[in-house]
Amino acid sequence: xxxxxxxxxxxxxxxxxxxxxxxxxxxxxxxxxxxxxxxxxxxxxxxxxxxxxxxxxxxxxxxxxxxxxxxxxxxxxxxxxxxxxxxxxxxxxxxxxxxxxxxxxxxxxxxxxxxxxxxxxxxxxxxxxxxxxxxxxxxxxxxxxxxxxxxxxxxxxxxxxxxxxxxxxxxxxxxxxxxxxxxxxxxxxxxxxxxxxxxxxxxxxxxxxxxxxxxxxxxxxxxxxxxxxxxxxxxxxxxxxxxxxxxxxxxxxxxxxxxxxxxxxxxxxxxxxxxxxxxxxxxxxxxxxxxxxxxxxxxxxxxxxxxxxxxxxxxxxxxxxxxxxxxxxxxxxxxxxxxxxxxxxxxxxxxxxxxxxxxxxxxxxxxxxxxxxxxxxxxxxxxxxxxxxxxxxxxxxxxxxxxxxxxxxxxxxxxxxxxxxxxxxxxxxxxxxxxxxxxxxxxxxxxxxxxxxxxxxxxxxxxxxxxxxxxxxxxxxxxxxxxxxxxxxxxxxxxxxxxxxxxxxxxxxxxxxxxxxxxxxxxxxxxxxxxxxxxxxxxxxxxxxxxxxxxxxxxxxxxxxxxxxxxxxxxxxxxxxxxxxxxxxxxxxxxxxxxxxxxxxxxxxxxxxxxxxxxxxxxxxxxxxxxxxxxxxxxxxxxxxxxxxxxxxxxxxxxxxxxxxxxxxxxxxxxxxxxxxxxxxxxxxxxxxxxxx
Numbered sequence: 001x002x003x004x005x006x007x008x009x010x011x012x013x014x015x016x017x018x019x020x021x022x023x024x025x026x027x028x029x030x031x032x033x034x035x036x037x038x039x040x041x042x043x044x045x046x047x048x049x050x051x052x053x054x055x056x057x058x059x060x061x062x063x064x065x066x067x068x069x070x071x072x073x074x075x076x077x078x079x080x081x082x083x084x085x086x087x088x089x090x091x092x093x094x095x096x097x098x099x100x101x102x103x104x105x106x107x108x109x110x111x112x113x114x115x116x117x118x119x120x121x122x123x124x125x126x127x128x129x130x131x132x133x134x135x136x137x138x139x140x141x142x143x144x145x146x147x148x149x150x151x152x153x154x155x156x157x158x159x160x161x162x163x164x165x166x167x168x169x170x171x172x173x174x175x176x177x178x179x180x181x182x183x184x185x186x187x188x189x190x191x192x193x194x195x196x197x198x199x200x201x202x203x204x205x206x207x208x209x210x211x212x213x214x215x216x217x218x219x220x221x222x223x224x225x226x227x228x229x230x231x232x233x234x235x236x237x238x239x240x241x242x243x244x245x246x247x248x249x250x251x252x253x254x255x256x257x258x259x260x261x262x263x264x265x266x267x268x269x270x271x272x273x274x275x276x277x278x279x280x281x282x283x284x285x286x287x288x289x290x291x292x293x294x295x296x297x298x299x300x301x302x303x304x305x306x307x308x309x310x311x312x313x314x315x316x317x318x319x320x321x322x323x324x325x326x327x328x329x330x331x332x333x334x335x336x337x338x339x340x341x342x343x344x345x346x347x348x349x350x351x352x353x354x355x356x357x358x359x360x361x362x363x364x365x366x367x368x369x370x371x372x373x374x375x376x377x378x379x380x381x382x383x384x385x386x387x388x389x390x391x392x393x394x395x396x397x398x399x400x401x402x403x404x405x406x407x408x409x410x411x412x413x414x415x416x417x418x419x420x421x422x423x424x425x426x427x428x429x430x431x432x433x434x435x436x437x438x439x440x441x442x443x444x445x446x447x448x449x450x451x452x453x454x455x456x457x458x459x460x461x462x463x464x465x466x467x468x469x470x471x472x473x474x475x476x477x478x479x480x481x482x483x484x485x486x487x488x489x490x491x492x493x494x495x496x497x498x499x500x501x502x503x504x505x506x507x508x509x510x511x512x513x514x515x516x517x518x519x520x521x522x523x524x525x526x527x528x529x530x531x532x533x534x535x536x537x538x539x540x541x542x543x544x545x546x547x548x549x550x551x552x553x554x555x556x557x558x559x560x561x562x563x564x565x566x567x568x569x570x571x572x573x574x575x576x577x578x579x580x581x582x583x584x585x586x587x588x589x590x591x592x593x594x595x596x597x598x599x600x601x602x603x604x605x606x607x608x609x610x611x612x613x614x615x616x617x618x619x620x621x622x623x624x625x626x627x628x629x630x631x632x633x634x635x636x637x638x639x640x641x642x643x644x645x646x647x648x649x650x651x652x653x654x655x656x657x658x659x660x661x662x663x664x665x666x667x668x669x670x671x672x673x674x675x676x677x678x679x680x681x682x683x684x685x686x687x688x689x690x691x692x693x
Contacts, residue, residue, distance in 0.1 A: 044099055044102050044103060044106070045095055045099045045101075045117070045121070046095055047091055047094060047095055047118070047121055047122065047125065048118060048122070051122050051125075052091055055087040055125075055129065056087060057085075058087065059085075060086055060129055060130070060131065060521075061130075061131065061521070062520065062521070062522070063519055063521050063522025064522055064572070064574055065519045065522075065537060065539070065572055065574070066519060066520040066521060066522065068547070068551075068670060068672075069516045069519045069520060069539065070086060070089075070520055071547070071672055072539070072547055073137060073141070073516055074089060074137060074140040075089065076089070076092075076141070086129075087129070089140055090125055090128045092143065092144035092145070093128070093135055093139060093140060093143040093144055094121050094124050094128070094144075095121070095144050096143040097124070097143065097144075097434065097435055097438045098117055098120075098121045099144070100438045100439075100441055101117070101441070101500075104441045104500060105500075108501060110499070110500070110501060111499075120431075120434075123427075123431060124431040124435070127427075127428050130418065131415055131520070131521035132415060132418050132419060132424075132428045133413060133414040133415065133428050133432040134517050134521070135412055135413075136158050136410070136411045136412060136413065136517060137515070137516055137517050138156055138157070138158060138185060139156055139412075139435065139439075143156060148442060151445060152442065152443055152444040153439055153442035153443060153444050154181060154184045154408065154445060154449075155185070156410060157186060157408035157409060157410050157439065157444070158186065158187065158401075158409055158460075159186060159187040159188065159189070159313070159396030159397060159398070159403075159408070159409055159411075160177075160181050160187070160396065160403065160406070160407065161189040161393060161394040161395060161403035161404070161405060161406075161407060162174045162177045162178060162188060162189070162406055163190070163191050163193055163194075163393045163394065163405035164191055164192065164193055164194030164195075164197075164293055165193040165194060165393070165405070166194075166405075167193075167194030167197050167198050167288075168194075168198055171198055171227060171230075171233070172223070174190060174194070174405075175227055175296055175297070175300060176220050176224045176227075177446070177448075178297055178300055178301075178314075179219070179220050179223055179300045179304070180216065180217075180220050180446070181408070182300065182301060182304040183216045183220075183304055184216070186408065187313030187314070187396055187397040187398070188313070188396075188397070189314070189315040189316070189317065189395055189396050189397055189399075190293075190297050190315070190316050190317070191316065191393065191394055192290035192294065192316065192318040192319070192322065194288065194293060195287075195288060195290040195293060195322070196287045196289075197288070198287070198288045199285050199286070199287055199288075200230050200231065200276055200285060200286055200287070200288050200292075201232050201284060201285045202280065202284050202285075203230050203232075203235065203236040204232075204235050204236065205229075205235055205236045205237075206236065206237055206238065207238055207239060208235075208237065209237070209240075209241050210222065210225065210237035210239065210240050210241065211243075211244060212241065212242050212245055212262070214244045214245050214246050218244075219265055222240065222265065222269070223268065223269070223300070225237060226269055226272055226273070230276050240266075240269065242265065242266060245259075245261065245262040245265065246259045246261070247259070247261050248260050248261035248263075249544070260306055260566060263306075264302075264304075264306035265303060267302075267303065267306070268299055268300065268302075271295075271299040271338070272296060272299065275295050275296060275299070276292070279292070289324060290322050290324050290325045291324050291325070291328060294316045294318075294325070294328055294339070294342065294344070295334075295338060295339070297314055297316060297341075297342060298338040298339050298340075298341040298342055299338050299341075301338075301342065302338050302341050305563070305564045305566070306564060306566055313396075313397040313398070314341055314342035314343070314397055315343045315344070315345060315368075315394075315396070315398075315399065316342045316343075316344050317344075317394050318345075318346055318347070318367075319346065319347060320346045320347070320348070320352065320356070325344070325346075326346070326356075326357075326360065326367065328344060329344065329364065329366055342397075343367075343368065343397060344366050344368070345366075345367045345368035345369055345399070345636065346368075346369055346370075347371075348369040348371045348372075348625075349371070350371065350374070350630055351629075354621075354622045354625040354626060355622055357625075358621040358622035361621050361637045362613075362618035362619075362621060362639075363639075364639065365610070365636060365637040365638035365639060366636075368399070368634065368636030368637065369625070369634065369635055369636075370394070370395055370399060370633060370634040371629060371632065371633055372394070374630070374633045375389060375392050375402045375606070375633045376389045376390050376391075376392050376402075377389075378633075380486070380600055380602070380603065380604045381596070381599045381600050381631055381632070382600055388506050388507070389402050391404045392404055393405050395606065395634060396409060398512065398513050398608040399606055399608050399633075399634040400460060400462065400510040400512045400603075400605060400608035401460050401507075401510055401605045401606065402605050402606060402633070404452050404456070405452075406446065406448040406449045406451075406452055407453060407456065407458065408444065408449055408453060409458055409459070409460055409605075410439040410440065410458075410459055410460065411459075411460040411461075411462050411510065411512050412432045412433075412435050412436045412459070412460070412461055412462065413432075413463070413464050413514060413517050414428055414429065414432050414461065414462065414463050414464075415463070415464055415465045415521065416463055416466070416469040416473075416478070416481055416485075417465040417468035417471075417472050417523070418465070418521070418523075422480075422481050422484060422485075425481060425485060426484070426485065426488045429461065429485055429488050429489055429492070430488075430492055432461050433459070433461055433489055433492045433493070433496070434496065436459035436460065436461060437457070437459060437493070437497075437500070437505070439459075440453060440457045440458075440459065440502070440505070441500065441502070454503075455503065455506075456503075456505070456506040457497070457504065457506065458505055458506050458507055458508075458605070459505050459507075460508075460509065460510035460512065460605055461489055461508055461509050462509070462510050462511055462512040462514075463482075463511055463527075463602070464512075464514040464517070464518045464523045464524065464525060465518070465524050466478075466511070466526065466528075466594075466598070467524050467527075467528070467529050467530070468524055468578070469481075471578070471580055479597055482598065482601040482602035483601045483602075486508075486509055486601065486604070489508050489509060490508070493505050493508055507604045507605045508604060508605075509602055509604050510603045510605035510606055510607070510608070511526055511527050511598050511602065511603050511606075511607040511608055511609070512608055513526040513527075513528065513608045513610065514526045522577065526608060526609075527595060527607060527608075527609050528583070528610070529582060529583045529585075530576045530579060530581075530582050530583070531576075531582060531583060531652035531653075531654060532576070532582040532584065532654040532655075533575065533579040533582065533657075534573070534574070534575055534576070534654070534657055534660040535574055535576070535652050535653060535655055536572065536573060536574070536652065536653040536655055537572045537574050537651065537652060538569050538571050538572075538649055538652075538653075539569070539570055539572070540561055540564070540567045540568070540569055540570075541567065541568055542566060542567055543567065543568055547570075548570075550670050550672075551570050553668075553671075554667060554668045554670045554671075555666040555667040555668055556572060557570070557571040557663075558570050559649075561649065562648045562649050563649075569649050573660050573663040573664055573667070574660075575660060582654075583612045583640060584614070584640060584654075587617065588611055588612075588617045588620050588621070588624060589620070589624065591609065591611045591612070592611060592624045592627075592628050592632075592635070594609075595607045595609040595611070595628075595632060595635065596628055596631040596632055599631065599632055599633060600631070606633045606634050607634075608634070609635060609636070610636050610637065610638050611624075611636070611637045611638070612637070612638050612639070612640045613637060613638075613639060613640060614639070614640045615639075618639075621637065
């Protein structure tokens with residue numbers, strides 16, 4: 001739409017077409033508008049310029065790594081070739097949110113108060129600026145841009161889940177969904193329920209050249225053709241033409257960064273072929289196994305990591321009776337090749353024997369556990385069975401959101417420690433809620449996903465800096481904030497769902513592990529305690545980024561990433577502000593108990609927690625699982641010692657005060673002037689264990 005006037009005219013004609021209006025009302029109002037490529041998208045809401053002028057050329061109260069993280073990951077390039085400053089990013093985000101709301105109301109002919117909305121939008125801006133809440137990293141990058149209108153809301157949603165249970169109906173569907181969403185930066189969970197349900201056969205071949213289009217859809221289509229050929233659907237293309245795929249070093253539109261060329265896709269095709277062909281032996285067919293399902297998921301993740309600047313977050317769920325699945329990560333060669341790309345968890349059941357899984361967890365923390373029955377039966381774990389989520393099949397990679405197959409979820413992060421009163425925190429919850437609920441008004445490009453999301457309207461209002469809030473408020477008062485805050489969100493959901501004429505959200509709250517968003521304001525991530533008073537915090541930056549040279553010149557250590565040839569790792573020495581206790585000082589029992597209380601008083605989705613333990617506590621894992629199995633919906637574990645968990649270049653490494661002082665002497669302030677860079681390096685669904693990839 002060229003103008004608001006044109007837009008209003010369109011609304012008028014929609015009103016005349018009763019049948020069209022009813023269809024729009026049924027779908028919950030479309031947000032992706034048909035338009036010619038030369039036409040500009042509609043802009044119907046903007047913040048008052050006098051208000052914005054108060055923030056121009058100012059900086060917020062950044063955390064120690066806040067500004068470099070922001071510039072690396074979220075600052076978009078403007079028309080003049082420079083990158084955004086934070087006030088410009090928030091302006092774009094807030095206008096995007098209220099633009100969505102206004103278009104929704106105009107389309108459905110619902111009430112809209114321009115003056116009231118302007119005041120509300122200004123309040124949302126101020127609360128983001130002061131780091132009382134923030135949208136997820138995806139929102140900071142994509143909200144308010146053409147990308148949302150062109151690609152749909154997948155660009156705004158954090159994570160997803162897809163099941164292989166119906167693999168016999170459409171074999172390639174879960175794998176292609178994973179690849180499609182991963183290439184948009186969405187973290188995806190999957191399962192092994194399709195094991196044994198499909199017969200793999202030697203494919204028929206075709207000599208017709210398959211030309212790969214230079215697009216996300218083109219890459220996914222090739223993988224669909226290859227996968228389907230192994231179940232007797234279609235032909236395997238012997239001649240694949242990759243010439244249209246943009247060469248290595250070319251700019252990637254939309255999400256930023258540079259392309260790697262066709263090699264990652266070529267490698268993925270070869271890897272899928274090897275996964276299937278290596279198992280034929282003397283037979284022409286066999287049933288697909290859980291390890292093959294996981295390996296295909298992992299190879300797709302590896303391709304996405306190598307194919308562009310986005311990380312991939314995956315989790316795979318399997319049965320504790322499936323020994324093949326349970327021991328996937330004991331194969332060190334396979335682990336380094338592709339199985340690093342996912343965290344693995346089992347479907348636990350209340351009353352099960354935890355002895356074997358506890359022994360496995362004590363080695364490197366995997367597999368984790370989700371209790372699917374708890375996820376389906378309960379909202380908060382307060383003893384009241386609601387059974388609202390009876391269709392749920394799993395969760396996202398960090399397990400803070402209960403999800404159905406093909407469902408996406410939107411998260412938003414609040415920082416209770418940045419508030420002095422409960423009433424002020426409740427006001428923040430209003431705007432955090434409005435951000436997340438607005439995202440549910442925008443359909444994705446996938447009809448299967450829209451069918452689930454339009455019904456569930458699931459959101460995840462999360463908290464970070466929880467340990468900081470406990471230190472500030474005291475444990476009892478903090479839990480009181482959680483309980484009252486949850487009630488406030490339910491009130492808000494009823495009020496605004498009625499206004500927007502959409503279903504209430506099936507679930508609304510969670511605790512995400514957080515990642516780079518918490519770095520912006522220096523908050524401790526999610527529910528986790530600080531790593532230590534002094535530590536190394538590693539972040540990954542794409543090769544070729546101008547940030548690399550500036551980090552080197554400023555004295556920071558830069559090295560090749562051990563998991564992705566396209567990335568480098570920069571190490572930052574950090575001193576934790578207002579430090580009281582580290583992970584080392586908190587017992588495994590206290591961590592389980594804290595997660596249990598958050599699951600009871602706050603999260604109706606889930607609490608994402610990676611419980612850390614030392615060698616002496618390993619024998620307590622089985623007792624913790626037995627005690628908390630009716631109080632949690634999920635949990636993962638990780639040994640405290642770096643050499644125990646088996647990963648190199650972990651996100652955090654403890655150092656001494658002397659080491660911190662020595663490293664700090666070499667460091668100068670990074671020069672951000674005239675910097676034109678962006679790379680989406682955040683998986684948008686990350687934590688202690690998720691960030692390994």
